[in-house]
Amino acid sequence: MSRDTPIPQQLNKFWASEKNKRNLQLLVRDIVCNNVCANHIIASSVLYDNEALPAITFCNEVIPELLNWIEEADARVVAHVEWAARIKQGQRVLLMSNDTDSFALLLHFTPQFQTLGMKEIWQQ
Template sequence: MIGAINAVINSASSICEGPEYIYLLLDSYVKMSLKECERLRRGDEATRIAINDMSKDTPIPQQLNKFLASDENKRNFQLLVRDIVGNDVCANPMIACSVVSDNEALPATKFGNEVIPELFNWIEEADAREVAHVEWASHIKQCQRVVVMSNDTDSFTLLLDFTPYFQTLCMKEIWQQYGTGEKR
Protein backbone atom coordinates (compact mmCIF):
# COMPACT_ATOMS: atom_id res chain seq x y z
CA MET A 1 0.00 0.00 0.00
CA ILE A 2 2.87 2.36 0.63
CA GLY A 3 3.71 2.30 -3.08
CA ALA A 4 0.18 3.39 -3.99
CA ILE A 5 0.16 6.14 -1.38
CA ASN A 6 3.54 7.41 -2.58
CA ALA A 7 2.25 7.32 -6.17
CA VAL A 8 -0.63 9.61 -5.18
CA ILE A 9 1.78 11.99 -3.43
CA ASN A 10 4.16 11.99 -6.42
CA SER A 11 1.28 12.58 -8.82
CA ALA A 12 0.10 15.54 -6.76
CA SER A 13 3.66 16.90 -6.61
CA SER A 14 4.08 16.68 -10.38
CA ILE A 15 0.96 18.71 -11.22
CA CYS A 16 2.45 21.97 -9.97
CA GLU A 17 6.02 22.97 -9.44
CA GLY A 18 6.76 22.54 -5.77
CA PRO A 19 3.32 22.51 -4.17
CA GLU A 20 3.44 23.97 -0.70
CA TYR A 21 0.81 21.64 0.76
CA ILE A 22 -0.60 18.26 -0.21
CA TYR A 23 -3.75 17.07 1.52
CA LEU A 24 -5.04 13.51 1.52
CA LEU A 25 -8.73 13.55 2.43
CA LEU A 26 -10.51 10.24 2.88
CA ASP A 27 -14.22 9.51 3.07
CA SER A 28 -15.53 7.71 6.11
CA TYR A 29 -18.54 5.60 6.91
CA VAL A 30 -19.91 6.51 10.31
CA LYS A 31 -22.68 4.24 11.57
CA MET A 32 -26.22 5.55 11.01
CA SER A 33 -25.03 8.30 8.64
CA LEU A 34 -25.95 9.17 5.08
CA LYS A 35 -22.70 7.64 3.80
CA GLU A 36 -23.44 4.28 5.40
CA CYS A 37 -25.77 3.46 2.50
CA GLU A 38 -22.73 3.69 0.17
CA ARG A 39 -20.95 1.07 2.23
CA LEU A 40 -24.03 -1.14 2.09
CA ARG A 41 -24.27 -0.64 -1.67
CA ARG A 42 -20.69 -1.84 -2.12
CA GLY A 43 -21.43 -5.24 -0.69
CA ASP A 44 -23.26 -7.20 1.92
CA GLU A 45 -21.63 -8.89 4.90
CA ALA A 46 -21.14 -12.14 2.96
CA THR A 47 -19.10 -10.50 0.20
CA ARG A 48 -16.86 -8.25 2.30
CA ILE A 49 -13.17 -8.99 2.52
CA ALA A 50 -11.58 -8.32 5.92
CA ILE A 51 -7.83 -7.77 6.08
CA ASN A 52 -6.24 -8.40 9.45
CA ASP A 53 -2.95 -6.77 10.43
CA MET A 54 -2.93 -4.20 7.60
CA SER A 55 0.50 -2.63 7.12
CA LYS A 56 2.37 -0.53 4.59
CA ASP A 57 3.51 -3.79 2.96
CA THR A 58 -0.04 -5.09 2.48
CA PRO A 59 -0.83 -5.23 -1.26
CA ILE A 60 -3.84 -3.32 -2.55
CA PRO A 61 -6.72 -5.80 -2.83
CA GLN A 62 -7.83 -6.75 -6.34
CA GLN A 63 -11.49 -6.60 -5.28
CA LEU A 64 -11.41 -3.02 -4.01
CA ASN A 65 -15.20 -2.65 -3.56
CA LYS A 66 -15.29 -5.66 -1.24
CA PHE A 67 -12.31 -4.27 0.67
CA LEU A 68 -13.91 -0.83 1.07
CA ALA A 69 -17.25 -2.33 2.14
CA SER A 70 -15.68 -3.39 5.44
CA ASP A 71 -15.90 -0.76 8.20
CA GLU A 72 -12.80 -2.19 9.84
CA ASN A 73 -10.77 -2.10 6.60
CA LYS A 74 -11.80 1.50 5.93
CA ARG A 75 -10.84 2.57 9.45
CA ASN A 76 -7.52 0.70 9.43
CA PHE A 77 -6.69 2.03 5.96
CA GLN A 78 -7.31 5.61 7.12
CA LEU A 79 -5.11 5.12 10.18
CA LEU A 80 -2.38 3.54 8.03
CA VAL A 81 -2.47 6.41 5.52
CA ARG A 82 -2.36 8.90 8.37
CA ASP A 83 0.66 7.15 9.88
CA ILE A 84 2.51 6.95 6.56
CA VAL A 85 1.76 10.56 5.63
CA GLY A 86 2.60 11.88 9.10
CA ASN A 87 5.98 10.17 9.17
CA ASP A 88 7.06 10.28 5.53
CA VAL A 89 9.81 12.69 4.60
CA CYS A 90 8.80 14.27 1.32
CA ALA A 91 10.10 17.07 -0.87
CA ASN A 92 7.04 19.09 0.15
CA PRO A 93 7.21 21.05 3.40
CA MET A 94 3.82 19.82 4.64
CA ILE A 95 1.40 16.99 4.02
CA ALA A 96 -1.91 16.93 5.86
CA CYS A 97 -4.46 14.15 6.22
CA SER A 98 -7.87 14.57 7.77
CA VAL A 99 -10.09 11.62 8.59
CA VAL A 100 -13.18 10.81 10.57
CA SER A 101 -13.01 7.26 11.81
CA ASP A 102 -15.13 5.03 14.00
CA ASN A 103 -17.19 7.93 15.43
CA GLU A 104 -13.95 9.70 16.32
CA ALA A 105 -12.77 12.87 14.60
CA LEU A 106 -9.02 12.85 14.11
CA PRO A 107 -7.33 16.22 13.65
CA ALA A 108 -5.49 17.06 10.46
CA THR A 109 -1.75 16.88 11.00
CA LYS A 110 1.38 18.27 9.45
CA PHE A 111 4.55 16.24 8.89
CA GLY A 112 5.71 15.14 12.32
CA ASN A 113 2.10 14.85 13.50
CA GLU A 114 1.75 18.54 14.43
CA VAL A 115 -2.00 19.22 14.66
CA ILE A 116 -3.68 21.87 12.48
CA PRO A 117 -6.55 22.92 14.79
CA GLU A 118 -8.37 24.99 12.14
CA LEU A 119 -8.99 21.82 10.11
CA PHE A 120 -10.43 19.73 12.94
CA ASN A 121 -14.05 18.87 12.14
CA TRP A 122 -16.65 16.12 12.22
CA ILE A 123 -17.53 16.19 8.52
CA GLU A 124 -17.40 12.59 7.27
CA GLU A 125 -17.71 13.45 3.56
CA ALA A 126 -14.32 14.28 2.03
CA ASP A 127 -15.92 16.50 -0.61
CA ALA A 128 -17.27 18.83 2.08
CA ARG A 129 -13.97 18.78 4.00
CA GLU A 130 -12.22 19.97 0.83
CA VAL A 131 -13.98 23.30 1.24
CA ALA A 132 -12.46 23.77 4.72
CA HIS A 133 -9.00 22.85 3.42
CA VAL A 134 -9.18 25.21 0.44
CA GLU A 135 -10.42 27.98 2.73
CA TRP A 136 -7.51 27.34 5.13
CA ALA A 137 -4.99 27.35 2.28
CA SER A 138 -6.29 30.59 0.76
CA HIS A 139 -7.13 32.49 3.96
CA ILE A 140 -4.54 31.34 6.51
CA LYS A 141 -1.64 30.41 4.20
CA GLN A 142 -2.43 32.98 1.48
CA CYS A 143 -2.18 30.40 -1.32
CA GLN A 144 -3.24 31.94 -4.61
CA ARG A 145 -3.53 28.69 -6.58
CA VAL A 146 -5.21 25.49 -5.47
CA VAL A 147 -5.17 22.24 -7.46
CA VAL A 148 -7.62 19.49 -6.50
CA MET A 149 -7.22 15.92 -7.75
CA SER A 150 -10.63 14.27 -7.60
CA ASN A 151 -12.84 12.45 -10.05
CA ASP A 152 -15.93 13.32 -8.01
CA THR A 153 -18.61 15.56 -9.51
CA ASP A 154 -19.81 16.55 -6.02
CA SER A 155 -16.35 17.87 -5.25
CA PHE A 156 -16.29 19.94 -8.43
CA THR A 157 -19.77 21.35 -7.76
CA LEU A 158 -18.96 22.34 -4.16
CA LEU A 159 -15.69 24.02 -5.13
CA LEU A 160 -17.40 25.86 -7.98
CA ASP A 161 -20.07 27.12 -5.58
CA PHE A 162 -17.47 28.38 -3.06
CA THR A 163 -15.08 29.91 -5.64
CA PRO A 164 -16.43 33.49 -5.29
CA TYR A 165 -15.89 33.25 -1.52
CA PHE A 166 -12.37 31.84 -1.94
CA GLN A 167 -11.55 34.73 -4.27
CA THR A 168 -12.38 37.21 -1.50
CA LEU A 169 -9.76 35.49 0.67
CA CYS A 170 -6.80 35.78 -1.76
CA MET A 171 -7.16 32.79 -4.09
CA LYS A 172 -6.75 33.62 -7.77
CA GLU A 173 -6.97 30.14 -9.33
CA ILE A 174 -8.61 26.85 -8.48
CA TRP A 175 -8.05 23.83 -10.70
CA GLN A 176 -9.46 20.35 -10.52
CA GLN A 177 -7.83 17.40 -12.25
CA TYR A 178 -10.74 15.21 -13.21
CA GLY A 179 -10.81 11.61 -14.38
CA THR A 180 -8.65 8.57 -13.83
CA GLY A 181 -5.70 6.94 -15.55
CA GLU A 182 -5.14 8.04 -19.14
CA LYS A 183 -8.45 9.94 -19.19
CA ARG A 184 -7.35 12.85 -16.98
Protein backbone atom coordinates in the same frame (compact mmCIF):
# COMPACT_ATOMS: atom_id res chain seq x y z
CA MET B 1 -1.43 -2.39 8.01
CA SER B 2 1.92 -1.13 6.80
CA ARG B 3 3.77 -0.54 3.55
CA ASP B 4 4.85 -4.18 3.67
CA THR B 5 1.34 -5.61 4.03
CA PRO B 6 0.68 -7.86 1.02
CA ILE B 7 -2.23 -7.07 -1.26
CA PRO B 8 -5.07 -9.42 -0.34
CA GLN B 9 -6.20 -12.04 -2.83
CA GLN B 10 -9.90 -11.38 -2.24
CA LEU B 11 -10.20 -7.64 -2.73
CA ASN B 12 -14.00 -7.69 -2.50
CA LYS B 13 -13.74 -8.89 1.09
CA PHE B 14 -11.00 -6.36 1.83
CA TRP B 15 -13.09 -3.40 0.60
CA ALA B 16 -16.19 -4.64 2.40
CA SER B 17 -14.48 -4.06 5.75
CA GLU B 18 -14.79 -0.52 7.14
CA LYS B 19 -11.80 -1.26 9.38
CA ASN B 20 -9.64 -2.09 6.33
CA LYS B 21 -10.69 1.15 4.61
CA ARG B 22 -9.89 3.18 7.71
CA ASN B 23 -6.50 1.50 8.16
CA LEU B 24 -5.64 2.15 4.53
CA GLN B 25 -6.62 5.82 4.90
CA LEU B 26 -4.47 6.10 8.02
CA LEU B 27 -1.53 4.47 6.24
CA VAL B 28 -1.82 6.88 3.31
CA ARG B 29 -2.10 9.82 5.69
CA ASP B 30 0.98 8.63 7.57
CA ILE B 31 2.98 8.26 4.34
CA VAL B 32 1.96 11.73 3.14
CA CYS B 33 2.60 13.37 6.50
CA ASN B 34 6.06 11.84 6.87
CA ASN B 35 7.11 12.69 3.34
CA VAL B 36 9.22 15.82 3.73
CA CYS B 37 8.65 18.31 0.96
CA ALA B 38 8.80 22.06 0.37
CA ASN B 39 5.05 22.46 -0.15
CA HIS B 40 2.47 22.58 2.59
CA ILE B 41 0.51 19.36 2.62
CA ILE B 42 -2.67 18.87 4.56
CA ALA B 43 -3.65 15.28 5.14
CA SER B 44 -7.34 15.72 5.61
CA SER B 45 -9.45 14.10 8.24
CA VAL B 46 -10.69 10.53 8.08
CA LEU B 47 -14.15 9.57 9.21
CA TYR B 48 -14.88 6.08 10.48
CA ASP B 49 -17.84 4.87 12.47
CA ASN B 50 -18.65 8.44 13.57
CA GLU B 51 -15.09 8.88 14.85
CA ALA B 52 -13.42 11.92 13.37
CA LEU B 53 -9.65 12.06 13.25
CA PRO B 54 -8.15 15.56 13.18
CA ALA B 55 -6.67 17.17 10.12
CA ILE B 56 -2.90 17.47 10.39
CA THR B 57 -0.03 19.04 8.48
CA PHE B 58 2.93 17.13 7.09
CA CYS B 59 4.73 17.79 10.40
CA ASN B 60 1.94 15.98 12.32
CA GLU B 61 0.70 19.33 13.64
CA VAL B 62 -3.01 19.19 14.49
CA ILE B 63 -5.01 21.96 12.83
CA PRO B 64 -7.68 22.96 15.37
CA GLU B 65 -9.74 24.93 12.82
CA LEU B 66 -10.14 21.79 10.75
CA LEU B 67 -11.40 19.41 13.38
CA ASN B 68 -14.53 17.78 12.04
CA TRP B 69 -17.11 20.26 13.18
CA ILE B 70 -18.75 20.06 9.75
CA GLU B 71 -20.68 16.83 9.32
CA GLU B 72 -20.86 16.67 5.51
CA ALA B 73 -17.51 15.78 3.92
CA ASP B 74 -18.27 17.81 0.81
CA ALA B 75 -18.70 20.96 2.89
CA ARG B 76 -15.64 20.15 5.01
CA VAL B 77 -13.49 20.47 1.89
CA VAL B 78 -14.40 24.16 1.64
CA ALA B 79 -13.05 24.83 5.13
CA HIS B 80 -9.81 23.04 4.26
CA VAL B 81 -9.27 25.02 1.07
CA GLU B 82 -10.12 28.29 2.83
CA TRP B 83 -7.65 27.49 5.64
CA ALA B 84 -4.90 26.62 3.16
CA ALA B 85 -5.39 29.95 1.37
CA ARG B 86 -5.89 32.15 4.45
CA ILE B 87 -3.34 30.67 6.87
CA LYS B 88 -0.69 29.10 4.63
CA GLN B 89 -1.12 31.49 1.68
CA GLY B 90 -1.56 28.47 -0.57
CA GLN B 91 -2.09 29.35 -4.20
CA ARG B 92 -2.76 25.87 -5.57
CA VAL B 93 -5.06 23.14 -4.26
CA LEU B 94 -5.51 19.60 -5.54
CA LEU B 95 -8.64 17.88 -4.27
CA MET B 96 -8.88 14.14 -4.76
CA SER B 97 -12.57 13.34 -4.89
CA ASN B 98 -14.99 11.77 -7.31
CA ASP B 99 -17.92 13.69 -5.84
CA THR B 100 -19.54 16.34 -8.04
CA ASP B 101 -20.93 18.06 -4.93
CA SER B 102 -17.36 18.90 -3.90
CA PHE B 103 -16.74 20.39 -7.32
CA ALA B 104 -19.92 22.49 -7.16
CA LEU B 105 -19.08 23.80 -3.68
CA LEU B 106 -15.53 24.71 -4.66
CA LEU B 107 -16.85 26.49 -7.75
CA HIS B 108 -19.34 28.43 -5.60
CA PHE B 109 -16.63 29.59 -3.18
CA THR B 110 -13.97 30.27 -5.83
CA PRO B 111 -14.42 34.08 -5.71
CA GLN B 112 -13.75 34.03 -1.94
CA PHE B 113 -10.71 31.80 -2.42
CA GLN B 114 -9.41 34.18 -5.09
CA THR B 115 -9.65 37.15 -2.70
CA LEU B 116 -7.40 35.13 -0.35
CA GLY B 117 -4.81 34.69 -3.12
CA MET B 118 -5.76 31.25 -4.46
CA LYS B 119 -4.70 30.92 -8.11
CA GLU B 120 -5.51 27.29 -8.95
CA ILE B 121 -8.03 24.74 -7.72
CA TRP B 122 -7.87 21.28 -9.27
CA GLN B 123 -10.08 18.29 -8.69
CA GLN B 124 -8.91 14.81 -9.64
